[in-house]
Amino acid sequence: MKVTGKITKVLPVKTGTSKKGSVWAAQQFVLETDGDGAMVLEVFGQKEIDQYAITEGETLTVTFVPKVFDAGDKVYGKNSVSGVERDEQQPF
Numbered sequence: 001m002k003v004t005g006k007i008t009k010v011l012p013v014k015t016g017t018s019k020k021g022s023v024w025a026a027q028q029f030v031l032e033t034d035g036d037g038a039m040v041l042e043v044f045g046q047k048e049i050d051q052y053a054i055t056e057g058e059t060l061t062v063t064f065v066p067k068v069f070d071a072g073d074k075v076y077g078k079n080s081v082s083g084v085e086r087d088e089q090q091p092f
Helices: 046-052
Strands: 002-010 014-017 023-033 037-044 059-071 074-086
Touching: 002 037, 023 046, 037 046, 046 074
Parallel strands: 037 074
Antiparallel strands: 002 023, 002 059, 014 023, 023 037, 059 074
8 A cells, every 4th residue: 555644753763582583673653644644654674764764754655564463352453664755856
């Protein structure tokens, strides 16, 4: 799915270590769209966090995959970013 909007909040990077011992990193962002409200998006992996370099205030078109996870009696969801497009006129 694709959505275009303005990044209104950039949350701190979260890191941890998996059960297998590998280090992971994830960062969440709030993207506000015209008329549709706001949504939370997540970039997983330090390489992707650095590559996308999302900053507060910029307008982006984001490609994401909505995911749902069952954990016993609870259900969790996240919107995993798989691509970012910037307007050519915007400074980086």
